[in-house]
Each structure stands twice: as structure tokens, then as C-alpha cells.
Amino acid sequence: MNEGALRVLRAAVLAVVAAAAVLVAALVLGGAVTEQVIPGIGDAGAATRWGLPVSRTAMDLLSALTVGALLAGAALLPVEGARETPKLSRDSVGYLRAASWLAAGWAAAAAATLVFTVADVLGQPVTEVIGGNELSSYVGSLEQGTALMIVVLLAVVVALLARTTTTPAAAFGLLAMAGIALLPPPLTGHSASAANHEVAVTGVALHVAAIAPWVGGLAVVGAHALLGRDKLPIMAERFSRMALWCYVTVGASGMVNVISRLPSPSELFTTDYGRLALGKIIAFAVLGWFGWWHRERTIPALHDRKPRAFARLAAVEAAVMAATMGLAVALARTAPPPETGTESAIKTQLGFDMPPHINLERLATLWHFDLFFGVLVVVLGGLYLAGVLRLRRRGDSWPVGRTVSWFFGLLTIVIVTQTGVARYAPILFSVHMAQHMVLNMLTPIFLVVGAPTTLALRALKPARVRGDRGPREWLTAMLHSRFVRFVAHPAFATILFMGSTFALYFTPLFEDLMRDHLGHIAMMVHFLASGCLFFWVLLGIDPAPRRLPHPMRLLLLFVTMPFHAFFGIALMSLNQALATGWYNAVNPPWGTTILHDQHTAGSIAWAFGEVPTFVVLLVMAFQWYADDQRQARRMDRKADRAAERTARGEAGDGEDELAAYNARLAKLAERDRLAGEQGRKAARQPES
Structure with a gap:
């Protein structure tokens, strides 16, 4: 194993250790693994209480790494070849092959999460769930089970197709498929049952969709730097531009999610869920500092051929990101504070109370x-x-x-x-x-x-690099x-x-x-x-x-x-x-x-239907008129150019039939005019 691979391995171990340490601490402090077992109610056992968050953390990390590897192959690295026949570079193909293995691990972690989820819902030890018929019968009836099954299927497809993909368009398609596979599990968690579930569901979807390319992209760019590969400045600049938008999206959507579950700011300090959310906010602020430092210091150092500073900081930042994802998993395993007061059946279904009698003023206000x-x-x-x-x-x-x-x-x-x-x-x-x-x-x-x-x-x-996309x-x-x-x-x-x-x-x-x-x-x-x-x-x-x-x-x-x-x-x-x-x-x-x-x-x-028909007719009439005017001006210009060449005695080769025909007409008209003038002069002369 060469020196670059050893550095990547050390960085990966650091990230895993950080994620595991924060996950364990958050699970204990949040009470997710110290729940009191009530007699008469089924208990899934300690294996499920610990195995479910661990497998979920592995699933989240592997999904982010899969997205990051696909992102590097499809967009972060330049495309080679001619514009008509673009192809992936050697490094891009290598990242797609790595994405294949990562997606296989993602599918395995999702399958393990599925088994532990069914055991947790049924309150049975995981050994009984695997040995009985509960797994197959409950997968389709549980929303979380169906969501995880979709993840397993999509991740397997990505793993298989990434082994043979060699074109930029196909790589981008795999990236889109992996992005879709990210969404089902979080959308069936706390967000679906929040008081304002309309805002919560959309917020968590934006949150997950922005976190995966941010975390996975950073990990892949850091590995690229540790391995000493080419094109690192281009790769880092592209990732930095994307990471800024991801950071803004994660911050805004995270704030929306916290507000939808914690209406009172004091609950950030008085509840287990709030304290974990506060820890995630602090980690988010630390990651923002890392991003600022990258923009100000390490990315300019790459252009000076000093990649070590970027690689070291990226390794530490990846460890902080992994720890934050472990904290997020623990947060998902911690129940939000219950709603105060009774919630109506209408609000449970709609996310808001029944509005008053409808009228135009209320429709507007x-x-x-x-x-x-x-x-x-x-x-x-x-x-x-x-x-x-x-x-x-x-x-x-x-x-x-x-x-x-x-x-x-x-x-x-x-x-x-x-x-x-x-x-x-x-x-x-x-x-x-x-x-x-x-x-x-x-x-x-x-x-x-x-x-x-x-x-x-x-x-x-246009792309800065010729042939790139x-x-x-x-x-x-x-x-x-x-x-x-x-x-x-x-x-x-x-x-x-x-x-x-x-x-x-x-x-x-x-x-x-x-x-x-x-x-x-x-x-x-x-x-x-x-x-x-x-x-x-x-x-x-x-x-x-x-x-x-x-x-x-x-x-x-x-x-x-x-x-x-x-x-x-x-x-x-x-x-x-x-x-x-x-x-x-x-x-x-x-x-x-x-x-x-x-x-x-x-x-x-x-x-x-009358309203859009009228609007479309107006647009089409204007387009038709404008198109006729353009065609008329184009024909006039062609005729003028042909006449000028005819007057100069040029052959006019290469003109289309209409321009040549107009030129011939102009020549015949000029000859008829001259003949008419000669005839009138002859008629005015007195007979001899």
C-alpha cells in the first residue's frame, strides 16, 4: 500500500471513530438506548436498540460517499474527448468503480436497517424476526419498511451499473438515481408526523438532498488530495462553489425542521431532543468555519502547488461531518417533545385547523x-x-x-x-x-x-477546459x-x-x-x-x-x-x-x-379553457406576424446582395434559388427599362 492510500485509510478511520463516539454519546444522553422496559410490552432487546442506529449511521455515511464518488466522476473532474463524443477521464472512471462498491455497502446497510426497524416496530428480538415470517409480511405494510426496500433496490441498481458506465450522461443518470434513493427513509420519520408536516416534509427532503453531496463531495475531494492525483485545483474550486449552496440549503432547511418540532426556543435547553438539535447547530457552525478557511487559505494554496494544507484540513473537516451525521442519527432516534393540548383530526390530516367559511376575502388573506x-x-x-x-x-x-x-x-x-x-x-x-x-x-x-x-x-x-462539460x-x-x-x-x-x-x-x-x-x-x-x-x-x-x-x-x-x-x-x-x-x-x-x-x-x-386559449392565440398571432416579418427582411437582404453582385458582374455562385431568381428578375427589369427608353427616344425623333 503506497503512502497516499495510507493517508486515506487514516482519514477514514478518524471519520469512523468520530461518528461512532458522537453517536454513542448522543444515544446515551438522549435516552434512546436507556429506555425503560414496561412489563407486558414487547422489547426488541439491546441488540436492536444499538444495532438500528449503528446500521442507520453506516447507511447514511455510505450513501453520502456513493453520491460523492458519483459526483466526482460526473461533474467535479473535467471531461475528456471531443465535444461530440465526450468520455470520462481515467480518474472519473475510477471513482465510478469505487461508487459501485460503496453502493453495494449502502444496500447492505439499508437491508440491515430494514431488519432492525421491523424488530423495533414489532418489539421482538432480531433473531425472531429473521427466523420467522414477520420480515416479509411487515415490509410492505410499514412505511419505513417500504422506504428502506426502495433504497436497497436503487442502491443495488447503482452498484451494478456503475461498474460499466463510461460516459458523462450515464454517470449523471446514476447520480440522479442515487439522489432519489436518499429521500424515502427520512421522509417517513419524524417529519411525516410533525405538527406542520407540510413544511417539515419539504424541509427534511431539502436537508438530506444538500447534505449528501456536501459530505460525500468533501470526502472524495479530500481523498483525491491525499492520493496526490491531478486536476485537484479544478476539482476543489467546483466543489467549493457547490458546497456554499449546500451549506445555505442545509442551514435554512435545518432551521425549518427545528422550528416545526420545537415551537418554543426554550425547548432547545429543556428537552433531550432540543439539546441534541443545539449540538447539531453548533457542529454546523464549525463546518461553516471550515468552509470559510478553505475559500480563504487552502484553495489558493492549491494553485501554488501546496496540496498538503488542503488535505489535512479536509480530513479533519470530514471527521467533523461524520460526527455530525452520527449526531443526526441519534436525533432521529430521539422523540420530539409532545404537542401541548389536543390536536384535532383535521389538523392531523391537513397540518392546519379547519378554515372558516370560504369567501373571496379569505381566499386572498x-x-x-x-x-x-x-x-x-x-x-x-x-x-x-x-x-x-x-x-x-x-x-x-x-x-x-x-x-x-x-x-x-x-x-x-x-x-x-x-x-x-x-x-x-x-x-x-x-x-x-x-x-x-x-x-x-x-x-x-x-x-x-x-x-x-x-x-x-x-x-x-462555456466551460473553461476545452471539451469539458x-x-x-x-x-x-x-x-x-x-x-x-x-x-x-x-x-x-x-x-x-x-x-x-x-x-x-x-x-x-x-x-x-x-x-x-x-x-x-x-x-x-x-x-x-x-x-x-x-x-x-x-x-x-x-x-x-x-x-x-x-x-x-x-x-x-x-x-x-x-x-x-x-x-x-x-x-x-x-x-x-x-x-x-x-x-x-x-x-x-x-x-x-x-x-x-x-x-x-x-x-x-x-x-x-377559454382564458388560456385566448392568451395562446394572442401569443401565436404575434409570433406568426413577427416570423413573417423576419422572413420578409431575410428575403429582401438576399435579393439586395444578389442585385449588388449582379451589378458588379459577379457570378453569384452559392446563392439559393430564390436569391438567384430575384437577381434574374432584376436584370430583366433593367433590360426592359433600357429598351423602353430607347423606343421612346426613337418615337420622338422626326421622320426624315
């Missing part, structure tokens, strides 16, 4: 903060504004109308997800339908007219990918836009999604995404694999829009209510009957 769509609007608005400002600083222009359209589209998202509309949508199908129509048929029009892809292609800078190159590659060519086909986009509405509401899927906050978010994201896809194909401002001619766009519009009217008529014709189980559980005492409200929703769907 009873604001309800949805963290997911709030973050989405802020990110989309910030990125768009940053792109416009970069163009302006560079001296380029960007149409004001597109900017206004983009932010008006974001405003419509705020109106239907943050105001009283979001409070009444879960309990009244009519309000939900208005929310659906806006997100699916109105918001996408303004977002598409904003041309975000065109703005990104103009604002993003930065954000601009990844965006271009995605636009030319087979997947985008398939989903952007007019037939697929139209079927998805029209058919998904019928498939959702006339199947049990609608009620299942309404019962779960994540399902509700997925449903609204689908409305927004399918609408954006359809109007991208229809309006065609941004680059697309296929561009329809204007008559075909008009025909597609008039063929598609009546389907929402048909859907509304179908709702008004039904004599049986949809999702009766859900709407009976949340039926407001001041509301009308569920079936009558459903008929109101049908009338909204039937009438709403």
Missing part, C-alpha cells in the same frame, strides 16, 4: 406557507434575474416582455399555493380544480413565453438527448397533457395522492410540468428538437383545448362523488354536499 413551492418560486425567480443581470452587465439586451411574462407566471404559482387557495384546496374539490387549471393551463404559458432556456444558453459561460454544455446535451426528443414529440406532449387528467381523477390514484403531502406535491408538480412541456411544443420560443409550423400549432391548439371542456362536462354528469373517503374525512361543516362541490369543479374546468 388566509395565507398558507408551502415551503416547496415557496423555495421553487424563489429559486426560479433568482436564477432568471441573475441571467438577465449578467446579460445587461455584458452589454447584451433581453426583451422586457419576456421578463415580465416569467415573473407573472411565478406570481400565479404564489397565488394558488401560498394564499387562502392553498388552505381550501385540500377540503373543497372546486378550489382544488381552480388550482389545477391555473398550474396546468395558465402558469405554463407565461413561463414558456419567458424563454428560460434561451436565457440560460446566452447567460451561461459545464452547466451550459450539460444543458445543450440535454436538449439534444434522446429522452428530450421523445418527450418533446407533439404526440407525446399532447397525450400527457390531456390524458393524465382523466387518468388521475377517474382512478383511485387521486384519493391516494390527496392523503399524502408528498403525493399532493407530486400531483401539482405534474400539472405544472406537463403544461410547460405542452406549451413549449406549442409555442416554440425556446430551442426544441421539433418546431411545428404555425398552421399546425393553430390546429393542435383547437384540437387540444376542448378536451378540458369534455372533462368538465364529465364531472358535472357524474352522480357519484370522487375520492369520497378523503372528502368525507375533511368535509367542512359550513360546506355544501360533496357531489354539488364536484359539479362546481366541473363547471370551473369547463369554463376555464
Whole structure:
């Protein structure tokens, strides 16, 4: 074993020891392993009380290392080869192979966590769970069991595919798959049962999604430095830019999670859960200091060919991160303080109390903060504004109308997800339908007219290394990918836009999604995404694999829009209510009957189609007129150039048929004019 490998091994041992020490101390201080056994209630035993947090810590660390290795192979290291045929470097392929082994360990740790979780829930020793039939029968019925089974399956797929992957696109796909596998376990823990579970669920998802690339990326960059590999300055700079955003996301989402579980700041000092959360906050602040030191001292030292300082500090920082993750596992095993007072059944299901009788004033004033769509609007608005400002600083222009359209589209998202509309949508199908129509048929029009892809292609800078892939190159590659060519086909986009509405509401899927906050978010994201896809194909401002001619766009519009009217008529014709189980559980005492409200929703769907149709017709008419004007100016320029060359006696080779034809017409017209003048002169001369 060479010296670099020994340094990596020592750093890994330091991280494992730090994580184990903090985990044990937090479990003891938090009382998770010293619970009093009550006679008559099943006890899983000491093996489960210790084995579950240990396996969970191993699962979290291995998942972060897998994501970090995939991140290094897909994005942190430069891509080699020509732009048309990019390939991964030797080091990138090596990190993918390491990710294969790490993902296999991740799957094994998740499987062990699954066994201990079932034993903990059933209150039986782990030996009885393994030897009996409880494991197979309870995996599908427990949310945590299903989540861990999904992790095992996805981690196994990543482990198998990472052994043969050699292209940047495939590596990025594996990174996305690993990112998805991170989310199921934390979303079935304390967040799902918090008082404001809408905010808690989104907060924990953002927290986990930001921690894994931050921790795993640092570990891989540190190992790269300890091994003395090439491209370390590029790798460290890219990681540093990403780590800053991860740090901000982790801090904001962590604060949201703490507030959702500890409404009173005094509980940070008076409860076991609060004290562990306070320790995690302190560790987070220490990690922020490490990041600042990297930016100020160690990264500049890399350019001076002094990697040792960076490697030493990264090893210590990785140990602190591992200890923080052990603390997080202990925090997850510690019960939050119970809610004071009694919680209504409505609040348990919705996350908030039943709102008063609906009217326009309350729809506008009873604001309800949805963290997911709030973050989405802020990110989309910030990125768009940053792109416009970069163009302006560079001296380029960007149409004001597109900017206004983009932010008006974001405003419509705020109106239907943050105001009283979001409070009444879960309990009244009519309000939900208005929310659906806006997100699916109105918001996408303004977002598409904003041309975000065109703005990104103009604002993003090319990669510094020739042949490498930065954000601009990844965006271009995605636009030319087979997947985008398939989903952007007019037939697929139209079927998805029209058919998904019928498939959702006339199947049990609608009620299942309404019962779960994540399902509700997925449903609204689908409305927004399918609408954006359809109007991208229809309006065609941004680059697309296929561009329809204007008559075909008009025909597609008039063929598609009546389907929402048909859907509304179908709702008004039904004599049986949809999702009766859900709407009976949340039926407001001041509301009308569920079936009558459903008929109101049908009338909204039937009438709403007129508004987006009118807006799209205005946009298409303007596009058609502008396109005709551009074509006319282009033909005039070609004709002028051809005439100039003809006047100079040049051959004009290489011109298209139209330009050559216009040149011939101009030459014939000039000859006819000269002949006419000669004829008139001859007619005016007196006869001899």
C-alpha cells in the first residue's frame, strides 16, 4: 500500500471513530438506548436498540460517499474527448468503480436497517424476526419498511451499473438515481408526523438532498488530495462553489425542521431532543468555519502547488461531518417533545385547523406557507434575474416582455399555493380544480413565453477546459438527448397533457395522492410540468428538437383545448362523488354536499379553457406576424446582395434559388427599362 492510500485509510478511520463516539454519546444522553422496559410490552432487546442506529449511521455515511464518488466522476473532474463524443477521464472512471462498491455497502446497510426497524416496530428480538415470517409480511405494510426496500433496490441498481458506465450522461443518470434513493427513509420519520408536516416534509427532503453531496463531495475531494492525483485545483474550486449552496440549503432547511418540532426556543435547553438539535447547530457552525478557511487559505494554496494544507484540513473537516451525521442519527432516534393540548383530526390530516367559511376575502388573506413551492418560486425567480443581470452587465439586451411574462407566471404559482387557495384546496374539490387549471393551463404559458432556456444558453459561460462539460454544455446535451426528443414529440406532449387528467381523477390514484403531502406535491408538480412541456411544443420560443409550423400549432391548439371542456362536462354528469373517503374525512361543516362541490369543479374546468386559449392565440398571432416579418427582411437582404453582385458582374455562385431568381428578375427589369427608353427616344425623333 503506497503512502497516499495510507493517508486515506487514516482519514477514514478518524471519520469512523468520530461518528461512532458522537453517536454513542448522543444515544446515551438522549435516552434512546436507556429506555425503560414496561412489563407486558414487547422489547426488541439491546441488540436492536444499538444495532438500528449503528446500521442507520453506516447507511447514511455510505450513501453520502456513493453520491460523492458519483459526483466526482460526473461533474467535479473535467471531461475528456471531443465535444461530440465526450468520455470520462481515467480518474472519473475510477471513482465510478469505487461508487459501485460503496453502493453495494449502502444496500447492505439499508437491508440491515430494514431488519432492525421491523424488530423495533414489532418489539421482538432480531433473531425472531429473521427466523420467522414477520420480515416479509411487515415490509410492505410499514412505511419505513417500504422506504428502506426502495433504497436497497436503487442502491443495488447503482452498484451494478456503475461498474460499466463510461460516459458523462450515464454517470449523471446514476447520480440522479442515487439522489432519489436518499429521500424515502427520512421522509417517513419524524417529519411525516410533525405538527406542520407540510413544511417539515419539504424541509427534511431539502436537508438530506444538500447534505449528501456536501459530505460525500468533501470526502472524495479530500481523498483525491491525499492520493496526490491531478486536476485537484479544478476539482476543489467546483466543489467549493457547490458546497456554499449546500451549506445555505442545509442551514435554512435545518432551521425549518427545528422550528416545526420545537415551537418554543426554550425547548432547545429543556428537552433531550432540543439539546441534541443545539449540538447539531453548533457542529454546523464549525463546518461553516471550515468552509470559510478553505475559500480563504487552502484553495489558493492549491494553485501554488501546496496540496498538503488542503488535505489535512479536509480530513479533519470530514471527521467533523461524520460526527455530525452520527449526531443526526441519534436525533432521529430521539422523540420530539409532545404537542401541548389536543390536536384535532383535521389538523392531523391537513397540518392546519379547519378554515372558516370560504369567501373571496379569505381566499386572498388566509395565507398558507408551502415551503416547496415557496423555495421553487424563489429559486426560479433568482436564477432568471441573475441571467438577465449578467446579460445587461455584458452589454447584451433581453426583451422586457419576456421578463415580465416569467415573473407573472411565478406570481400565479404564489397565488394558488401560498394564499387562502392553498388552505381550501385540500377540503373543497372546486378550489382544488381552480388550482389545477391555473398550474396546468395558465402558469405554463407565461413561463414558456419567458424563454428560460434561451436565457440560460446566452447567460451561461462555456466551460473553461476545452471539451469539458459545464452547466451550459450539460444543458445543450440535454436538449439534444434522446429522452428530450421523445418527450418533446407533439404526440407525446399532447397525450400527457390531456390524458393524465382523466387518468388521475377517474382512478383511485387521486384519493391516494390527496392523503399524502408528498403525493399532493407530486400531483401539482405534474400539472405544472406537463403544461410547460405542452406549451413549449406549442409555442416554440425556446430551442426544441421539433418546431411545428404555425398552421399546425393553430390546429393542435383547437384540437387540444376542448378536451378540458369534455372533462368538465364529465364531472358535472357524474352522480357519484370522487375520492369520497378523503372528502368525507375533511368535509367542512359550513360546506355544501360533496357531489354539488364536484359539479362546481366541473363547471370551473369547463369554463376555464377559454382564458388560456385566448392568451395562446394572442401569443401565436404575434409570433406568426413577427416570423413573417423576419422572413420578409431575410428575403429582401438576399435579393439586395444578389442585385449588388449582379451589378458588379459577379457570378453569384452559392446563392439559393430564390436569391438567384430575384437577381434574374432584376436584370430583366433593367433590360426592359433600357429598351423602353430607347423606343421612346426613337418615337420622338422626326421622320426624315
